[in-house]
Amino acid sequence: MNFLSQDKSSSRPNKAIIILSLWVFAILLLGFTFRTSLDEMITVWINVEEYSHGFFIPVITVYFLWLRRHELKFIEEFKHSLPGLVIVFIGLILLILGGLATLKTVEQYAFIITLTGMFTIAFGLPGLRVGAIPLLFLIFMVPFPQFILNNLSSKLQLISSWLGVEFIRACNIMVYLEGNVIDLGIYKLQVVDACSGLRYLFPLASLSFLCAYLFKGPFWQKVLIFFSSAPLTIFMNSLRIGIIGIMVDNWGTEMAEGFLHDFEGWIIFLICMGLLFIEMWLFSRLSGRKVAFNELVLIPTEWSGDTKQGNPDIRFNKSVFLLMLLLIGAAIASHNIEGRKDLIPSRKAFLNFPLQLGKWEGRNDYLNQYYLDVLKLTDYVIINYTQPESGNHINFYSAYYQSQREGVSVHSPKSCIPGDGWQITQFGQRDFPDFKVDGNALIINRAIIQKGDSKQLVYYWFQQRGRTITNEYLVKWYLFYDSITMNRTDGSLIRLITSVKAGENIEAADQRLQAFIKDLIPVLPAYLPGKNS
Known part of the structure; x- marks a missing residue:
């Protein structure tokens, strides 16, 4: 009898290793299926400063899910995985449509949807409720299409230029504004794409989403904390432009160039973060809670679970094989689509x-x-x-x-x-x-x-x-x-x-x-x- 019980207990770790291996293979298969869209997204993170924070987004998501791992339970019955399979199917259809339309942004959002579906297959709808916000946070790693960035940048340039000129005029300095060109007489400041504020807006929006998630307060306060990132960015970027204009008027054109110009950008971003925390502190006071600054954003203690509790049982779910078949089919379809070339009509030069x-x-x-x-x-x-x-x-x-x-x-x-x-x-x-x-x-x-x-x-x-x-x-x-x-x-x-x-x-x-x-x-x-x- 002792030998039998020993055999059963030793088989459990082996079974867990096999199940985990299947899921690791499914995740690798997911990466292979979306390889071109993920590669392009990482290229944007490396080359476009507005999205240089993209590397941190998946790391933070994994960290939050790991913290709450004690709340996640592997599902065993096939019927409980059906919602996840539906989500995966929707994601893979979007991948194929995005490939046909050569829109990498659609493919990148399809990746997040498919990953969410895989998470639901593993842990069911109760698990999705636990991981919904960390998984939703992944949308901040997807770059906007270029035409949206261009339109957004041009609008922010004009708003920042106008507010910046108002700051300069408030200091009794004669200045003339023509579109996004600030004429100080001795020097013309042109508010270009790099000064539009997008470099602050996207990282600050990601940060404010996290702060709203962890902030203990009513839902309406969380919504305001998140959406306040846009006006904060516009206001502080305009103030930066105004300060540069004042410094140029007093100390010369070198104030608008080189290291000092870039360093001012970092200072303004840190001030934006400080204002975001002040906003949360005011909200906590409004709710009748006296919370110290260092306690405004804290990871809830209940997320760590019972320290004596072991990791959840790893159960086998046959739907993982259907998931793999869907991913393999999508990978083949995506590969064939990549080889398809646009029809180029004939025309005169x-x-x-x-x-x-x-x-x-x-x-x-x-x-x-x-x-x-x-x-x-x-x-x-x-x-x-x-x-x-x-x-x-x-x-x-x-x-x-x-x-x-x-x-x-x-x-x-x-x-x-x-x-x-x-x-x-x-x-x-x-x-x-x-x-x-x-x-x-x-x-x-x-x-x-x-x-x-x-x-x-x-x-x-x-x-x-x-x-x-x-x-x-x-x-x-x-x-x-x-x-x-x-x-x-x-x-x-x-x-x-x-x-x-x-x-x-x-x-x-x-x-x-x-x-x-x-x-x-x-x-x-x-x-x-x-x-x-």
């Missing part, structure tokens, strides 16, 4: 674009190499057209992308216009039923922009595989849809600009651009492929 359009005579212009590196376009054309008899001028620009994969896509003028001091004073859409593109009426964005006394009228639209689109987000939706249904992601931007002369009615400028479009539309199809190209 912009090098041959006519310099004579009706009565308009053109002269080529070119982009600086810096902008070419940023835009990553396939082909482009810039021509300054003039009517000799009237002296009217129109700047025509079109950028063409034969494949708009992740990080390579059309840039919206709405994000770029506010640079160099230009401001959008009026914005809207117009449609022209008489102008047809692939049989559809032309719809354009119309903007009036101003810089000092100078005023310009801008028309632009996105011509994407036979569609004329005015909304940047709709461009992304059709890119997703067409990459799946047509296996094409080519597309282009068309932008026209004309100066509004002093005393000229804006309607005259409108008529000038519309007359030019009438000559332009018949020429475009050879250079910008349509739906059936």
